[in-house]
Amino acid sequence: MGAWLGSPVALIPLLILGAVVAVLLIASGLKDFGLTFWGFQYRFVPGEPDASSWGIGVFLVGTFLTASLSLVLATALSLALAISSVVYLPPLPGRLLSMVTNLLAGIPSVVYGIWGFVVLAPYFGLTLEPSLRDVLGWLPGFGGPASDIGPWGTLLAVFVLTIMIIPLTTALMREALRSVPRDLVEAGLAVGATRWEVVRRVRLPVARNGLWSAVLLGFGRALGESVAVAMVIGGTSIALPPNLYASTTTVASFIFSQLDSALIYPNLFVLLVEFSLVLLVVAVVVNLVAQRFTRVELATATTLGGGE
Amino acid sequence: MKVTTGLGDELTHTSGRMRRRILFDRVIGWVLLLAFAAVFFPLFDLIGWVASYALPTMSWATLTQNQVGTGGGLYAMIWGTLVLITLGTGIAGALGISAGFYTAEFAPPAVKRIARLAGNVLAGIPAIVLGYFGYYALVLYTHWGFTTLAGGIILGVFMLPYIFRTTDIALSNVPPSQREASLALGSSRLQYLRRVAFPIAFPTIFTGVFFAMALGLGEAAPLVYTAGWSSTPVQSLMQPTSFLTGGIWAFYDFPRSFGSFLALAFQAAFLLIVIVLAINIVVQVLSDRYRRRLAGLYE
Numbered sequence: 001m002g003a004w005l006g007s008p009v010a011l012i013p014l015l016i017l018g019a020v021v022a023v024l025l026i027a028s029g030l031k032d033f034g035l036t037f038w039g040f041q042y043r044f045v046p047g048e049p050d051a052s053s054w055g056i057g058v059f060l061v062g063t064f065l066t067a068s069l070s071l072v073l074a075t076a077l078s079l080a081l082a083i084s085s086v087v088y089l090p091p092l093p094g095r096l097l098s099m100v101t102n103l104l105a106g107i108p109s110v111v112y113g114i115w116g117f118v119v120l121a122p123y124f125g126l127t128l129e130p131s132l133r134d135v136l137g138w139l140p141g142f143g144g145p146a147s148d149i150g151p152w153g154t155l156l157a158v159f160v161l162t163i164m165i166i167p168l169t170t171a172l173m174r175e176a177l178r179s180v181p182r183d184l185v186e187a188g189l190a191v192g193a194t195r196w197e198v199v200r201r202v203r204l205p206v207a208r209n210g211l212w213s214a215v216l217l218g219f220g221r222a223l224g225e226s227v228a229v230a231m232v233i234g235g236t237s238i239a240l241p242p243n244l245y246a247s248t249t250t251v252a253s254f255i256f257s258q259l260d261s262a263l264i265y266p267n268l269f270v271l272l273v274e275f276s277l278v279l280l281v282v283a284v285v286v287n288l289v290a291q292r293f294t295r296v297e298l299a300t301a302t303t304l305g306g307g308e
Numbered sequence: 309m310k311v312t313t314g315l316g317d318e319l320t321h322t323s324g325r326m327r328r329r330i331l332f333d334r335v336i337g338w339v340l341l342l343a344f345a346a347v348f349f350p351l352f353d354l355i356g357w358v359a360s361y362a363l364p365t366m367s368w369a370t371l372t373q374n375q376v377g378t379g380g381g382l383y384a385m386i387w388g389t390l391v392l393i394t395l396g397t398g399i400a401g402a403l404g405i406s407a408g409f410y411t412a413e414f415a416p417p418a419v420k421r422i423a424r425l426a427g428n429v430l431a432g433i434p435a436i437v438l439g440y441f442g443y444y445a446l447v448l449y450t451h452w453g454f455t456t457l458a459g460g461i462i463l464g465v466f467m468l469p470y471i472f473r474t475t476d477i478a479l480s481n482v483p484p485s486q487r488e489a490s491l492a493l494g495s496s497r498l499q500y501l502r503r504v505a506f507p508i509a510f511p512t513i514f515t516g517v518f519f520a521m522a523l524g525l526g527e528a529a530p531l532v533y534t535a536g537w538s539s540t541p542v543q544s545l546m547q548p549t550s551f552l553t554g555g556i557w558a559f560y561d562f563p564r565s566f567g568s569f570l571a572l573a574f575q576a577a578f579l580l581i582v583i584v585l586a587i588n589i590v591v592q593v594l595s596d597r598y599r600r601r602l603a604g605l606y607e
Contacts, residue, residue, distance in 0.1 A: 010411040010419050012403050013472055014426035016465055020433065020441045027444045080343035088337040100347050102592075106584045107351075108526025110556040111358065111577045117560055118570070119357045163350045170347075194333035217432070224434025227528045227553075231560060252529075256436045259532055262443070276440045280433060287432035291425065299431035299473035303519040304512065 024280065028273040037274065040240070054271060056251065056278060058238055063250040065241070066154060066229065067222035070161035074169050075215055077162070082173035087195050087203070098171075105167035105302070113231030116160040117152065121232070125151025129245050144243040152234040153247040160232050161222050169218040171301050176210025176294070177203055209293040216290035217298050220283050226256035251279045355581060362578035365571040375539050378567020382576055384541045388456070388549035389525065391542060392535060395460025396524050400467035401517055408475025408513075413501060424476065431469035435529035438466050443533035454536025454548035462530040467520040474516025478509035508602060511595040518591040522584045528553035552576045
């Protein structure tokens, strides 16, 4: 009896998911998903919304650029944190780490945003960016002038995003490294391998799937972050960023920051619906791929992740 | 060269290669520790700066007054946040916990798999997409305009997958021995759930609900497009409302000289940090204590 009675209740999440997709599809009316939409054009004529034209290209580039750069940093750091706390540290500092990452995970994204905007930005503009330009200026992306609106731009967004996704990736990676069967680890140690050799040859290869899904889930989180990015990325210029210091924009942060326009211009409203759909599809695909790798989970990693 | 291995004297007999490997292992251990700076520095820097901006201008009036012109306090936002989070937790708690119970206990395997996958996919949907969905479905389509109710519903949708998945996991992890013992003694499924599974799963479900609450408290993205904004405390669910995260978003880019907008934003940020950290610590302590009481069950 319970089985058929329960099924509809168990499917509440699926129903909500379906509703979100259906409503966005209906709202967009599947209008102009043509070539212009996927292009790089952006021309907004104030007051004359029908004369405006736009493409999602720049926004997608901004999204993938910030998300992948922050993911590279976050992966390196959380891998180090995870290995350190699972393999090298005694239990007490390990617990301390999970406490700190829990606290970091709990800090609201708008608080990261205002911290980045007010506190970090001057440091980036006056110290970090000039020295990066001096040292790494010959690398593509690191040379060139600062943006004319100030220190708010890609690099700051990448930095803030990195800190924001570290708690999630660290929790997932710790879980992956911890779930490596003890026999394998002990077999490695027993034949005389050092802890590091066991990490290299046993733990990392065995936990590979879990680690990859941690990376992907972190990527999904970074893609979808809107508030903090909207606050620090500048977002004024709708053009491909010439270098890392330039202001650009992302799909999520653009949707978030365009409330006023969506209220006034019907065309922009539809555009934002379509942006939401694209973002939704990208996020779902990233998540589905991540879930294929392991049974590590996004939702409970967030709530219970570093809880041990 | 003498290598301190920490492993005792026996290693003085080992070859140079072995020593190099052990040394390398130690060095890596220390190098990896550097990454700790990446989490400790931002946490303390952020909390320190937010406090230093917020505290000098904070007073009792910050909590009890409405925002007036470019000054005043956060009362309307605090009240709005309370109403929204109550609505959200109510909705997400009711739906999420029941969906979790059914998925863990009653659903056939195929339904289980689909429900869990859907829950995790839902958790991965960017909050802003949910917000924009709410804007179309609950603000425009219903002709409600911006309402506290719409904000609460979307906040509930945002929080739901976390509560759902945590409840499901908590119940699925109840040791099978407990279930078998209970059923063998002749209890019905409901009796088993109420008397055996729920008490064991409770600390985890509790943790999930409160973490979801902390997440919901800190989100602005589901709310700006649904709850709207109002500078007076909300009186009915069908009115728009302000909320703490919205306050930060509204005031963060005003220069310091412009009234006390920036101070208000930092005060709201400080308040949010305090609330979220308090929830974190309370949950940790309570669920640890509860778990310790149940520790015997798992042996």
